[in-house]
Amino acid sequence: MVRFILSRVGQTLAVLFTVSVIIFALMRMIPGDPVLMRLGDDFTQEAYTRLRHELGFDRSIVTQYLIWIRSVLAGDLGDSFLNQERVSTLVLDAFVPTLTLVVASVIVGILIAVPSGIVAAIRKDSAWDYGSMGFAIFVYSMPAFWKGIILIWIFSVYLGWFPAMGYVAPWADLSQSLWRLVLPAVTLGTFFSGLVARIIRSSLLEVLDQDYVKAARARGVRRAALVYKHALANALIPVVTVIGLQFGTLLGGAVLTETVFAIPGMGRLSVSAILNRDYSVVQGTILVGVFAVVVVNLLVDLLYAFLNPRIRVA
C-alpha cells in the first residue's frame, strides 16, 4: 500500500511538471511582446530594457520557467494585466463557485444514477431497463449549455419555480444558494448520471453473477437484501473511479454550465480574460483547473485502492 501511494504520488508530480511546462510553453507562444503590452504606448528604450529585465525576459527560457514555477509554488500567479489584482485571488474567487457546482452536480448525478442503475440491472431487459438506459443516453447526449437553456425555459420562464441565474455562496445564505444551484446542478448532474447509471447497471449485473452472490441466493437471502447488502457495495466501487476520471469533463462542463447560468466561476473568468487579452489570468485559471483535475485523480485513485482490498493488501 505504501509503495502504491508513493508511486502514484510520484506519477502525479511528473504529470504536474509536464502540465506546468505545457502551460508555460503555450503562454510563450502568444504572439506579441508582453513587455510592450505592459508599457502601453508611451515609453523610452531605457524603460523597455528595465521592465524586460524586471520581468526576466532577458534570461534563458529555462531560467524563465524556473522563476515562474518558483513563484507559482509560492502561490504567486502574478497580477492581472487589466486591473492589477492578484491573479491568485481572482482565480480562487472564481474556483469556489465552479467547484460548488461540480460537487452539487456529482450529488445530483448519483441521486439519479443509483436508483435508475439498480432498477435497470434488477429488471434487466424490461421496460424499466430500456427506459432508464434510454433516458441515460438522452441526457448524456444533450450539450450541457443547451440543456441548461431548456431547463431555464421550462422551470424559470414557464413554470417560474427556480431562478434563472446567479450565484450565492452556500455559507452566505444556504437556502438561497441551494435554490439557485438546482438548475445548474441538474444540468451538469444529469450528464454525469447518464454515465454513472450505465456503469452501475453493468457492474451490478457483473456482481450479481458472482459466486458469492449466487451462494447467498442459494441460502435463501431475499433479492432486495442481496442487492443492497451484498452486491451494491461492490458495484459502487467503479463509481468512485468514474468520479475521478470524469472530474476533468465535469470541470469542463461546469465552465459551460456556469456561463449559461451567469455563475461567476472559472469559465466566465477565463473567457473574459481571453477577450481582454489578460494572459496572466488565462494562465492562472488553466493552471489551477488542470492541477485540480490531476490532484482529484490522485485522491480518487488512493480512495479506490483503499476501498478495494485487492489493491489495499497488495
Next chain:
Amino acid sequence: MAEPLSADDRPLTAGDPGAGAAGAEVPAAARGGLRRGWRRFRRNPGAVFGLAVFLVIVAMAVLAPVLAPYDPIAQGVGKPFERPSTAHWAGTDSFGRDIMSRIIYGARVALVVGIVAVLLAMIIGVTLGLISGYYGGIVDTVIMRIMDGLFAFPIIILAIAMMAVMGFGVRNVIVAVAVGFIAPFARVTRGDVLAVKEEPYIEAARLAGVGSLAIIFRHVLPNVLAPIIVQGALRVSGAIITESGLSFLGLGPPPPTPAWGRMIAEGQSFIVMAPHVSTIPGIALMLAIVALNLLGDGVRDTLDPRMRR
C-alpha cells in the same frame, strides 16, 4: 454508447491485433471482411439510424447553397423573432435571419471541424504512438509523459487555452479541438504497437533487412489500424461538442459565420420572448451528437466485436 468527452481512455486496443487486420494484407479477404462487416453493421438498428442521420447532415453541409431557402447571413429576410412558419421553417432570429438556413450552413462548420480535427489529431497522435511504441526507451518515455500532461487537460479547457494563444477563426478552432484528441490516439496506437512489435513477422522483416520506417508503416501500422479507426469514429462527436462549446463561449468561428453553438448562445437572451431561436439549433446539435455516438458504437462493434457491451 460512446463517451464523447470522456477523460478515460477506454482500452479499445484489446490484444490480438493480428485478428482485426487479417484483411489488410489480402485484398480478397478484405473485400469479404467488408461485406461481412457491413452485414454485422446493418443488424444494429442504432448504428443504421446513426449512419442515416450522419448522411443527412453531410448532405446538408455539401448541398447547403441548394437546400438553404435563404442566405444564412442576410439580415431582414423576415421580421425579427418570427415563429416557425411555412415561410421560415425554424423561424427567424433577432436580426431577422432565417434560422433554418443558418442551421443548414452550420452543419458545415460542425462537420468540417469535427472531422478535420479528428483526422489531424489522428495523424499526429498515431505517428507519435508508432514512434513511441516501436522505438521505446527514452523516446517513448518523453513522448508518453508529454501525452500524460496533455491528457490531464479537460478537452474544452485545453481548447480554450489554444484559442487564447492562436486567436479566432475556423482554422484555429480545428487546431484547438484537435490538440485535445492527440493523446488518446497516441496511447491507443502505442499500446497496440507494443503487442504487434513482438510478432514473428516483424522480427522476420527486421532480419530480412527491412528499414525501421518501412516496417513501421508497411507492417506495424496496418495491423494496428482497426482500433485507431474505431477511436476516430468515437471521437468525432466529442470534437463537435467541443467546437459547439467554444462557439457557445464566443470563442468559435467569428460571427456572422453560422455555428450551432453560437446560435444557441445568441438565442439565450431571447428565451422569454422567442424560445425557438435557441432551442431549435440545439435540436440539430443534439441529433448530430446522438447520431455520431450511435454510428461510432456501430463502427466499434463491427470492427471489434469483442468490445460489444
